[in-house]
Amino acid sequence: MNTTDIVTVTNLSKEYGDFTAVKGISFSILRGEIFGFLGPNGAGKTTTINMMIGLARPTSGTILIDGFDAVKKVKKAQSIMGIVPDESNLYDEMDGFDNLCFCGSLYGMRKDEREKRAKELLEEFDLIKAGKRPFKAYSKGMRRKLTIAAGIIHEPEILFLDEPTTGIDVESARQIRQLLLNLKQRGTTIFITTHYIEDAQRICDRIAIIVGGNIVANGTVPELMESVSHGHSIQLAADKDLEPLAEELQAHFDGCIVKTGTDHTVTLISKEQIALSPVLQYLDSRGISVYEAKELRPSLEDVFVKVTGIEAIELKKEKDKGGMLK
Amino acid sequence: MKSWIAFWSILKKDIKNYYLKPPNISWGIIFPLSWTLMQMIRSSGGVNLSEIREMLPGLMAMSILFGTTSMLAVTITFERKGRSFDRLLIAPISLGTMVVAKLSGAILFGIFNAFVPVIFASFFVDLAGIKWGAVLLTVFLIAITSTLLGLMIAVSAKEVFEAQTFSNFFRFPMLFLCGLFLPISELPIFLRPLSYLLPLTYGTDMLSGSIIGRSMLSPILCVLVLLVFTLALFTLCQYNIRRKWFL
Numbered sequence: 001m002n003t004t005d006i007v008t009v010t011n012l013s014k015e016y017g018d019f020t021a022v023k024g025i026s027f028s029i030l031r032g033e034i035f036g037f038l039g040p041n042g043a044g045k046t047t048t049i050n051m052m053i054g055l056a057r058p059t060s061g062t063i064l065i066d067g068f069d070a071v072k073k074v075k076k077a078q079s080i081m082g083i084v085p086d087e088s089n090l091y092d093e094m095d096g097f098d099n100l101c102f103c104g105s106l107y108g109m110r111k112d113e114r115e116k117r118a119k120e121l122l123e124e125f126d127l128i129k130a131g132k133r134p135f136k137a138y139s140k141g142m143r144r145k146l147t148i149a150a151g152i153i154h155e156p157e158i159l160f161l162d163e164p165t166t167g168i169d170v171e172s173a174r175q176i177r178q179l180l181l182n183l184k185q186r187g188t189t190i191f192i193t194t195h196y197i198e199d200a201q202r203i204c205d206r207i208a209i210i211v212g213g214n215i216v217a218n219g220t221v222p223e224l225m226e227s228v229s230h231g232h233s234i235q236l237a238a239d240k241d242l243e244p245l246a247e248e249l250q251a252h253f254d255g256c257i258v259k260t261g262t263d264h265t266v267t268l269i270s271k272e273q274i275a276l277s278p279v280l281q282y283l284d285s286r287g288i289s290v291y292e293a294k295e296l297r298p299s300l301e302d303v304f305v306k307v308t309g310i311e312a313i314e315l316k317k318e319k320d321k322g323g324m325l326k
Numbered sequence: 327m328k329s330w331i332a333f334w335s336i337l338k339k340d341i342k343n344y345y346l347k348p349p350n351i352s353w354g355i356i357f358p359l360s361w362t363l364m365q366m367i368r369s370s371g372g373v374n375l376s377e378i379r380e381m382l383p384g385l386m387a388m389s390i391l392f393g394t395t396s397m398l399a400v401t402i403t404f405e406r407k408g409r410s411f412d413r414l415l416i417a418p419i420s421l422g423t424m425v426v427a428k429l430s431g432a433i434l435f436g437i438f439n440a441f442v443p444v445i446f447a448s449f450f451v452d453l454a455g456i457k458w459g460a461v462l463l464t465v466f467l468i469a470i471t472s473t474l475l476g477l478m479i480a481v482s483a484k485e486v487f488e489a490q491t492f493s494n495f496f497r498f499p500m501l502f503l504c505g506l507f508l509p510i511s512e513l514p515i516f517l518r519p520l521s522y523l524l525p526l527t528y529g530t531d532m533l534s535g536s537i538i539g540r541s542m543l544s545p546i547l548c549v550l551v552l553l554v555f556t557l558a559l560f561t562l563c564q565y566n567i568r569r570k571w572f573l
């Protein structure tokens with residue numbers, strides 16, 4: 001184990017009867033980073049989190065947290081964890097403040113200590129007024145925020161969040177992302193699962209893409225993008241249909257792959273950098289005006305589509321059950 | 327120290343959230359209370375008031391049994407269904423401490439319920455000569471074993487109504503099998519072995535001994551049997567919990 005790793009998962013599997021939900025995955029999380037688990041519904045994200053936090057027993061494999069076996073010494077591991085489950089599962093009858101204090105007490109916080117932290121958190125999470133209302137009277141976004149507050153009241157070293165931004169509005173989701181970035185600033189390691197590509201891209205230092213119980217890609221965002229990049233690629237938008245010129249263009253720029261689109265565009269792809277002026281001059285000589293030229297960079301979405309074979313549009317459909325539209 | 331803070335906090339939360347809520351108090355109190363009143367009305371209509379004292383052990387045992395078993399369905403099955411129970415499972419306190427904290431509320435509730443019929447009876451009959459120390463010990467042991475019985479049911483049930491129905495399946499037969507209102511010697515002979523397999527039989531016998539001075543078994547034996555039941559049930563529950571509460 002690397003000393004900078006706070007979590008090391010090796011060959012972790014989980015079988016439910018004869019169905020294998022997680023198939024021998026391995027990954028590690030660096031101290032202080034935000035590590036994202038990105039995958040569609042049923043990929044095995046929650047199952048993996050449940051095994052890491054001690055709610056589910058692995059069928060095989062090991063989980064090291066802060067250097068010790070988190071399956072055998074589950075209570076020791078749990079003492080440095082904060083956990084935010086996919087459902088906001090606080091106590092309906094209790095108000096926000098009491099809920100937070102109760103959660104603090106489960107981690108052995110003294111009364112004065114937990115009351116002080118609870119007040120601070122209500123303030124930080126913009127829930128002061130709601131602090132005296134019972135949890136059942138909270139809106140979805142408020143519930144989620146209080147659940148996150150409950151997960152960090154004891155200032156855990158590592159925080160696990162299962163889909164923290166699913167099913168809440170854009171503004172609440174933005175607030176939550178900001179809160180997570182603040183926590184990271186203060187040194188908390190964060191493990192987050194999501195099926196929002198944008199979420200992963202915005203806040204995660206490293207991302208593992210999980211599909212059907214397998215990790216199919218794992219790396220920093222630039223590393224992942226590198227894996228789908230074909231070198232350099234520029235796209236030009238012209239005033240005329242360029243299809244008829246396709247062969248001619250390909251012959252002229254034989255160092256590039258040339259693709260013409262039906263929407264008056266042409267894309268040039270090359271291992272080398274592509275100089276723009278010869279292309280513009282050539283098109284100009286054919287009486288074609290270019291309105292726009294842009295470099296095409298692969299997005300995390302391209303990476304996702306490539307490694308999973310799942311079209312981003314499909315993932316969007318899933319997430320609309322949640323509703324965080326951009 | 328840290329476990330103690332968590333323990334106390336879980337217990338306090340349950341008392342505040344569940345045990346002191348009117349609908350739940352009703353389960354443990356109204357039913358035994360109306361039974362008490364019914365018996366009193368019956369007995370004061372012709373029969374000697376002293377019969378109330380005769381009925382007291384059975385009433386107390388019944389109050390404890392119903393109070394404890396119905397509360398666990400709420401404090402455990404209900405929280406498991408709403409998934410707030412997961413918080414307790416992932417808290418850094420041992421499973422044993424957490425389970426005992428959950429049980430303590432029900433045990434206290436059972437003890438409290440046991441004395442509801444006593445208070446009522448005290449208005450009508452003289453309660454002199456009762457060995458209160460022995461009564462308290464017995465009430466405590468009955469509360470523990472009944473609570474563990476409730477836990478066995480709560481561990482398996484997925485829904486609150488399931489837990490309630492399931493516990494009725496046990497507790498109503500127990501009213502008749504454990505000598506609460508009908509001496510075991512009057513049961514059909516083939517049912518009697520069943521009586522001795524139920525912890526409540528021993529508890530009720532001890533109560534009879536210390537309240538009306540009439541018992542079939544030695545109190546020492548009863549205490550031992552109840553302790554063995556406690557240990558066995560607790561072990562069994564822990565085993566079931568590990569199997570059922572973790573995926």
Ligand SMILES: Nc1ncnc2c1ncn2[C@@H]1O[C@H](COP(=O)(O)OP(=O)(O)OP(=O)(O)O)[C@@H](O)[C@H]1O
Binds near residue numbers: 019040048
């Ligand atoms: N207790 C269980 N028994 C049987 N199968 C299960 C159980 N829990 C999960 N599964 C199965 O394991 C697979 C992975 O489920 P999991 O909940 O981990 O997915 P997920 O990635 O969290 O999905 P989502 O985005 O919907 O939350 C699914 O096919 C699911 O049906």
Ligand SMILES: [Mg+2]
Binds near residue numbers: 045046047086162
């Ligand atoms: Mg999930």
